[in-house]
Amino acid sequence: MVSRERHLPKVMKPLDIGWFITAINLSDIAAMGGKPLGLLLSLGLTREMEDLEVKEIVKGANICAERYGAKIIGGDTKECKELTITGAALGIVSKEEILLRTGMKEEDILAVTGTLGRAGAGYLALKHGIEGVSMDGLIHPLPRIEEGKKLAKIATSCMDISDGLASSLYQLMDANRFGFEVDRERIPLDEEALKVAKELNIDPYSIATDYGGDYELLVALPAERVDEARKSLESLTMIGRVVKEERITIVSDGRKKELKNIGYEHFKGNGCKGKHL
Amino acid sequence: MVSRERHLPKVMKPLDIGWFITAINLSDIAAMGGKPLGLLLSLGLTREMEDLEVKEIVKGANICAERYGAKIIGGDTKECKELTITGAALGIVSKEEILLRTGMKEEDILAVTGTLGRAGAGYLALKHGIEGVSMDGLIHPLPRIEEGKKLAKIATSCMDISDGLASSLYQLMDANRFGFEVDRERIPLDEEALKVAKELNIDPYSIATDYGGDYELLVALPAERVDEARKSLESLTMIGRVVKEERITIVSDGRKKELKNIGYEHFKGNGCKGKHL
Numbered sequence: 009m010v011s012r013e014r015h016l017p018k019v020m021k022p023l024d025i026g027w028f029i030t031a032i033n034l035s036d037i038a039a040m041g042g043k044p045l046g047l048l049l050s051l052g053l054t055r056e057m058e059d060l061e062v063k064e065i066v067k068g069a070n071i072c073a074e075r076y077g078a079k080i081i082g083g084d085t086k087e088c089k090e091l092t093i094t095g096a097a098l099g100i101v102s103k104e105e106i107l108l109r110t111g112m113k114e115e116d117i118l119a120v121t122g123t124l125g126r127a128g129a130g131y132l133a134l135k136h137g138i139e140g141v142s143m144d145g146l147i148h149p150l151p152r153i154e155e156g157k158k159l160a161k162i163a164t165s166c167m168d169i170s171d172g173l174a175s176s177l178y179q180l181m182d183a184n185r186f187g188f189e190v191d192r193e194r195i196p197l198d199e200e201a202l203k204v205a206k207e208l209n210i211d212p213y214s215i216a217t218d219y220g221g222d223y224e225l226l227v228a229l230p231a232e233r234v235d236e237a238r239k240s241l242e243s244l245t246m247i248g249r250v251v252k253e254e255r256i257t258i259v260s261d262g263r264k265k266e267l268k269n270i271g272y273e274h275f276k277g278n279g280c281k282g283k284h285l
Numbered sequence: 286m287v288s289r290e291r292h293l294p295k296v297m298k299p300l301d302i303g304w305f306i307t308a309i310n311l312s313d314i315a316a317m318g319g320k321p322l323g324l325l326l327s328l329g330l331t332r333e334m335e336d337l338e339v340k341e342i343v344k345g346a347n348i349c350a351e352r353y354g355a356k357i358i359g360g361d362t363k364e365c366k367e368l369t370i371t372g373a374a375l376g377i378v379s380k381e382e383i384l385l386r387t388g389m390k391e392e393d394i395l396a397v398t399g400t401l402g403r404a405g406a407g408y409l410a411l412k413h414g415i416e417g418v419s420m421d422g423l424i425h426p427l428p429r430i431e432e433g434k435k436l437a438k439i440a441t442s443c444m445d446i447s448d449g450l451a452s453s454l455y456q457l458m459d460a461n462r463f464g465f466e467v468d469r470e471r472i473p474l475d476e477e478a479l480k481v482a483k484e485l486n487i488d489p490y491s492i493a494t495d496y497g498g499d500y501e502l503l504v505a506l507p508a509e510r511v512d513e514a515r516k517s518l519e520s521l522t523m524i525g526r527v528v529k530e531e532r533i534t535i536v537s538d539g540r541k542k543e544l545k546n547i548g549y550e551h552f553k554g555n556g557c558k559g560k561h562l
Contacts, residue, residue, distance in 0.1 A: 009327040009361045009371060050286040050371045084286045084371070094286060094327045094361070094371035 012091035017146060019134060022061045024147045025093070026068025032170065033095035034076050034151035035223045039168040041107040041160025042099030044153060046081035047073050049095050052088030065093070076153050105160040109183045112165040112228035118188060118248040119237065121155045121225045124173060125201025125212065128219025133200075138207050142200050149223040156225060158240045163227040171220040177256050178269045180226070190248035190267060192260035217258075218270050289368035294423060296411060299338045301424045302370070303345020309447065310372035311353050311428035312500045316445040318384040318437025319376030321430060323358035324350050326372050329365030342370070353430050382437040386460045389442040389505035395465060395525040396514065398432045398502045401450055402478025402489065405496025409481050419477050426500040432518055433502060439514045440504040448497040454533050455546045457503070467525035467544060469537035494535075495547050 010016055010032075016025055030047055037044045049069055053062060066080075073080055078097070101107075126145030133141035152168070159166060165184070169176045173195070177188050195216050205212035216222075228250055229237050237244055248259075258267040287293055287309075293302055307324055314321045326346055330339060343357075350357055355374070378384075403422030410418035429445070436443060442461070446453045450472070454465050472493050482489035493499075505527055506514050514521055525536075535544040 009329055009363045009365075009369075011329065011363065011365055013366075014364060048373045050373075052286055052288065052369060086286045086288065087291060088286075088288055088369060089290075089367050090365070092286075092329060092365060092369050094373075096325045096327075096371075096373040098375075 009092065009094040016091070017131065017134060019143060020147050022064035023068040026065040026070070027072040027148060028068075029093045029095045030069045030072035031149045031151050032223060033097035034072070034078065034153065035149065035168045035170070037097050037099035038152045038156035039107065039166050039225055040099070040101055041105050041156045041166070042101035043157065044073075044076050044078035044097060044099045046079050046098045047095055048098075049080055049083040050093065051083070051085050052090075052092035052094075053085065054089065054091055055087060057091070076151060101160060107156065107160050107163055107166040107227075109165055109167045109180060112180070112184050112186060112250050113230070114186060114250055114252050115231055116164055116228035116250040117231050117234050117246050118190065118250065119227050119229055119234075119244050119246045120169070120173070120196065121152050121241070121243050122222070123196045123198035124169070124216035124222050124224060125219065126198035127221025127223075128172070128215040129198060129200035129204040131219060131221065132204050132208065132215065136208060138204060141204055145198065145200065146221055149221065151223065152225045155241055155243065159225060159227050159237070162233050162237045162240065163229050166225055166227045169220075169222050169224050169226050172216075172218050172222075173226070174217040174256070174267050174269050175220070176226050177267065181254055181256060185254060187251045187253045187255040187257075188248055189251050189264075190256070190258045192258050194245065194247045196245040196247075217267065286369065286371040293368070294408065294411060296420060297424045299341035300345040303342040303347070304349040304425060305345075306370045306372045307346045307349035308426045308428050309500060310374035311349070311355065311430065312426065312445045312447070314374050314376035315429045315433035316384065316443050316502055317376070317378055318382050318433045318443070319378035320434065321350075321353050321355035321374060321376045323356050323375045324372055325375075326357055326360035327370065328360065328362045329367075329369035329371075330362065331366065331368055332364060334368070353428060378437065384433065384437050384440055384443040384504075386442055386444050386457060389457070389461050389463060389527050390507070391463060391527055391529050392508055393441055393505035393527040394508050394511050394523050395467065395527065396504050396506055396511075396521050396523045397446070397450070397473065398429050398518070398520050399499070400473045400475035401446070401493035401499050401501060402496065403475035404498025404500075405449070405492040406475060406477035406481040408496060408498065409485065409492065413485060415481060415484050418481055422475065422477065423498055426498065428500065429502045432520065435517045436502060436504050436514070439510050439517065440506050443502055443504045446497075446499050446501050446503050449493075449495050449499075450503070451494040451533070451544050451546050452497070453503050454544065458531055458533060461527075462531060464528045464530045464532040464534075465525055466528050466541075467533070467535045469535050471522065471524045473522040473524075494544065
């Protein structure tokens, strides 16, 4: 469920909004190792919206759904005070392969697909008026469907990183009652994040850990199957491990620090000015 | 998708709201002849809402889901400017029995479950301060799951009457390219509608045809199977028939009139002051 002011950066055109809501719903199917089948799309539209805007939203949703082999199979259209869209994705996965957030074991290896910080870099570039930074990560997330299907055969648990790496790790800690140790320098930083961090003179890793919107998959893998996973999936990077103690530490230059959860939280007053995308 | 001001009468308490959103989603499963399995519930909550209100909404949703054999299996929670809730119901039905809005034949018999005008009566009673009228139809709709399953074995098409009988017939005409002839005096008027019509000195049938919220099933049946349907389902009333010409007429005392579609339409400016419930 996304609403205009809070979740959809102004730079998103109606076509992008349709892609976005579809992609983030399919991302949940990806995180379970599933093959997407259908999408239910409920549009809460404002009275001021033009027909064309609505058509473009639906077109964007169709383009994304088709790209991943799904169809829009239903939904609703209502009038709302603010553009509000709810998606519900349906997919299929074999019982044996289904990936859940739980299931990880101590000493499993933590890994992520793709690069992190790309969406956050777009957000910060918009906010601070930095030119020449790609907006793709921010407005055009790619659900990791193929990656999820491959990981389903190997990983012990999985989630998509919608609210930033730190927030995702805290959610996994809550669900699994394990902690994590992350090697800071192993985090696959997106080059857009490096660019923006340099401009703003901030730690580039903070863009990967504290800003949402990347929709990469974060998985735990049995240590003995890491090579197999690496062969099956080029875009996978090992970034840490599951530990017994319920703490999340980040190791940099051999020094351990606690990884703080300063990503977006709902109802805490940081709203659309916060770091959620 | 429902929002506070537009779709949820003020008289609804949080527990009622939870029941309502679940019931109207399950009603779509009923209209397809399905057995409900699960419900996805996305809550767009305002910053001002109390924890207890949210818990009561979820409790109401659970009570309704359990009553019809379904479970709440997922969803989302976000912050919105106005309380906005989207449900998506999942159910199962055999391919042979699935009921769709299309499929009716000329000379099929039109029938409805239950009584009509009960929700509209509640709405009008609230609006005009009429006492002693039941609010049950308005705030506590009952999805016709068992009725839908029985009708699935006999009916050629079906929909639930969420926006009033007239609006539903116009939607069926659009979908099927057939018209309908309705016998006014056969419409099973709810006694609350009779009560309210008397107080307001209006036509009681207009409450059944023009006001939404009843969530009864409107079906087309092959003429030769009407007796069978009647035996299988006591609460069924035959109200008219499917005709070739794409017009909707209502017959009263032997005179034919066009049945106007003056129920709720979105985006036409009658909004929450209109007749939709």
